[in-house]
Amino acid sequence: MLYFYSDARSVYERFIGMGSHPEQARNAVALLLWLDHQAFHQATPIRHLPTLDAMAVSMVASEANRILDCLRGLQPQQSHHHHHPVGGVLPPIPFISALCQCDDGGSGVDTAAFLAFNQDLVVRGVADILDGVGALIFDDRLYRLLRRYQTGLVGRLSELEAPYTCSPVTVPEDCRSMFVTFSKGQPAVDREEIFDYFRNKWGDCIVRVLMEKTTRGTPPMYGRIIFKSEAFVSLVLNGEHTVKITIGYRQIWLRKYIPRPHTINNLQ
Numbered sequence: 001m002l003y004f005y006s007d008a009r010s011v012y013e014r015f016i017g018m019g020s021h022p023e024q025a026r027n028a029v030a031l032l033l034w035l036d037h038q039a040f041h042q043a044t045p046i047r048h049l050p051t052l053d054a055m056a057v058s059m060v061a062s063e064a065n066r067i068l069d070c071l072r073g074l075q076p077q078q079s080h081h082h083h084h085p086v087g088g089v090l091p092p093i094p095f096i097s098a099l100c101q102c103d104d105g106g107s108g109v110d111t112a113a114f115l116a117f118n119q120d121l122v123v124r125g126v127a128d129i130l131d132g133v134g135a136l137i138f139d140d141r142l143y144r145l146l147r148r149y150q151t152g153l154v155g156r157l158s159e160l161e162a163p164y165t166c167s168p169v170t171v172p173e174d175c176r177s178m179f180v181t182f183s184k185g186q187p188a189v190d191r192e193e194i195f196d197y198f199r200n201k202w203g204d205c206i207v208r209v210l211m212e213k214t215t216r217g218t219p220p221m222y223g224r225i226i227f228k229s230e231a232f233v234s235l236v237l238n239g240e241h242t243v244k245i246t247i248g249y250r251q252i253w254l255r256k257y258i259p260r261p262h263t264i265n266n267l268q
Contacts, residue, residue, distance in 0.1 A: 005133065005136065005137050007046045007047050007049070007050055008029055008032075008033055008046050008137050009137050009143060010049075010050045011029055011032065011046060011049045011050060011057075012025055012026065012029045012137060012138060014049075014050070014054075014057050015028060015029070015057070015061050018054070018057065018058055018061065020061055020065075020239075021239035022138075022239075023234055023237065023238060023239045024061075024065050024068075024238055024239035025061070026130065026134060026138050026234070027064075027065070027068050027126065027130070027234060027235060027238055027239075028060075028061055028064035028065055028068070029046075029134075029137065029138075030126045030129040030130050030134055031064050031067060031068060031122070031126050032045045032046050032049070032060075032064060032096075033046060033129050033133075034122065034125040034126050034129055035096070035100055035111070037125075045060075045096065045099035045100055048099055049099070056095065059095045060095045060096060060099070063093040063094075063095055063096045064096065065238065065239075066090075066091060066093065067090060067093060067096070067115060068126075068235060068238050069238060070090050070091065070116075071115070071119045071122060071123055071201075071235075072235065072236055072238065072243065072245065073245055073246070090112040090113075090115055090116045091112075092112065093111065093112050096111060097110075097111040097112060119201060119202070120201065120202050120203040121203075123201075123202045123203075123205070123232075123235060124202065124203055124205070126231070126235065127205075127229050127231035127232055127235060128231075130229075130231035130234060130235075131169075131229050131230070131231045134231075171229070171230045173207075173226050174257060174259050175230050175233075176226065176227045176228070176229060176230040176232070176233055177224055177225060177226045177227070177233070177257035178224070178225045178227070178233055178236060178254045178255065178256065178257050179222065179223075179224060179254070179255050179256070179257045179258070180194070180222060180223040180224065180225055180252055180253065180254055181221065181222045181252070181253045182219070182220065182221055182222065182223075182250075182252055182253075183250075183251055183252075183253075184221070186250050186251070187250055188219035188220070189247055189248075189250050189252055190211075191209040191210075191211050191223065193247050193248065194209050194223070194225065194247065194252070195208075195209050197245070197247050198225075202232070204228070205227055205228055205229070205232050206225060206226065206227055206228065207226040207227065207228055208226050209223060209224070209225050209226075210223055210224040210226070210267040211223040211267065212267060213267065223267065224257060224267055225254070233256065236254060237254075237255070237256065241255060241256075242254065242255045243255075
C-alpha cells in the first residue's frame with residue numbers, strides 16, 4: 001500500500017520542501033487524490049506531479065490551497081428556478097485544470113466549475129481521504145522505516161508488511177471541535193445559522209453547535225462546533241491559526257478548540 005501511494009507521498013514531500021505548512025500540504029495532496037479518483041478524469045494529476053519542475057509544483061500547490069480556501073468561504077449562488085444553492089465561482093486554476101484533462105488531449109470537464117458546483121462532495125471526499133489512507137501517506141515515521149528497508153539498513157519489518165485496513169477510528173470530540181468567537185456590536189449569529197452554513201456548503205458534517213450560556217437576553221460571545229470528523233477542522237483552518245467566515249454579512253472567527261474549564265462549563 002505504501003508503494004501504491006508513493007507518488008502521493010512524493011508530492012507531499014515536495015510541497016513540504018517548498019515551505020508549505022504541513023496541514024496545507026496534506027489537504028492539497030488529499031484534494032489531488034480525490035480528483036484522481038473521479039470517474040470523469042482519465043488523467044491522474046498525482047502521477048504527473050513528481051515529474052514537473054519546482055515552479056510548476058509550486059503553482060499546483062498554490063492553486064490547490066486556493067481551491068480549499070474558496071471552498072471554506074465560497075458563497076453558493078442561487079438558481080434562477082430554484083431556491084437552493086447551485087455552486088459558486090472559483091478563481092482560475094490553469095495548472096490543476098491542465099493536469100485533470102484526458103491524456104489524449106480531450107477537453108474533459110471544466111474542473112473549476114465542477115469543484116464549485118459540487119463543493120459538498122469535494123470536501124467530504126477529501127475528508128474521507130484524510131481520515132483514511134492519509135493516515136499512511138502522511139505518516140513520516142512509517143516512510144522513514146520504508147527508506148531504511150529500501151537502503152538495506154534494516155531487514156524485513158512486520159510493520160511495513162502489515163495489510164492496510166481502513167477501519168474507523170473514534171476521535172474524541174475535543175479533537176474534532178472548533179472554538180467560535182463573535183464580534184461585539186454586530187447582530188447575533190445563532191447556532192442554527194452556523195449549523196445551516198456548513199450543512200448547505202459541506203453537507204452532513206456537524207454533530208452539534210454549542211453556545212455560551214447567557215442571561216437577560218445577552219447575545220453569546222463564543223461557542224463550539226463539534227464536527228463529525230477531525231478532517232473537517234483541518235479543512236476549515238487549512239494551515240491557519242484562526243479563520244474568519246461570513247454568515248449573513250456577520251463575521252465569526254474559528255480556531256482549534258482547546259478545552260478550558262471555564263468554557264466547558266459555560267456552553268449549552
